[in-house]
């Protein structure tokens with residue numbers, strides 16, 4: 001009898017969890033509800049350098065929706081180099097991707113660090129594993145892996161060479177080649193002007209209205225690659241720039 005009551009309670013939790021509206025800040029779920037689970041392991045660093053407006057979490061998304069359906073958040077006080085395990089369960093049938101992502105507090109996707117498509121895994125597999133190794137979630141690292149590596153390096157240094165406009169956006173190069181470096185395209189401007197997104201070529205060419213600043217339409221590049229979260233991404237980039245000070249470039 002006791003077991004039956006417990007089962008009913010679990011079922012209630014599961015039903016409640018599976019029809020949530022997506023606007024609860026953090027929702028804790030247990031793996032006990034049946035259905036599939038995604039289990040993520042990673043060694044996380046940089047979370048304190050991300051800023052309190054953002055949350056790093058394992059999150060499930062329905063196709064076309066920029067609000068996570070369910071999330072398991074990494075604690076914002078996680079020390080650098082901590083091994084974490086997150087389990088997201090149950091993954092209901094409407095979920096198309098499960099992502100290790102930076103979201104805002106409303107659970108909107110800002111930048112995806114790693115993603116799996118649920119349909120790629122056989123249905124009989126109960127637990128899908130995401131073993132990510134070391135992940136740096138500080139703001140610039142997130143831009144590097146979630147944006148530059150995805151949408152920029154094919155023209156900016158990814159094939160060797162110095163990159164379009166003499167700008168190499170590959171790992172290790174991007175930061176020193178952007179921050180407080182004179183633009184080769186716009187005279188008198190900086191690629192990234194510490195503390196001032198509006199005066200930064202990077203921000204201008206990715207923003208709405210920036211379509212014609214350069215010969216290559218960078219606004220379109222960003223929008224095509226990040227259809228659902230382009231607005232959030234732009235403000236994340238602007239905030240990264242605005243938080244840079246000349247003395248403290250990270």
Ligand code: HEC
Nearest residue numbers: 151152155164165167183184185186201202214215216221
């Ligand atoms: C299809 C190739 C291509 C892709 C993809 C691309 N770029 Fe560019 N980028 C260029 C070219 C070409 C220029 C020079 C444009 C010009 O001369 O008007 C440029 C110029 C720039 C500049 C100005 C550099 C300066 O010194 O002023 C920045 C900043 C930049 N790109 C950032 C990015 C970022 C960030 C991304 C990814 C979101 C990206 N680019 C993706 C081709 C590309």
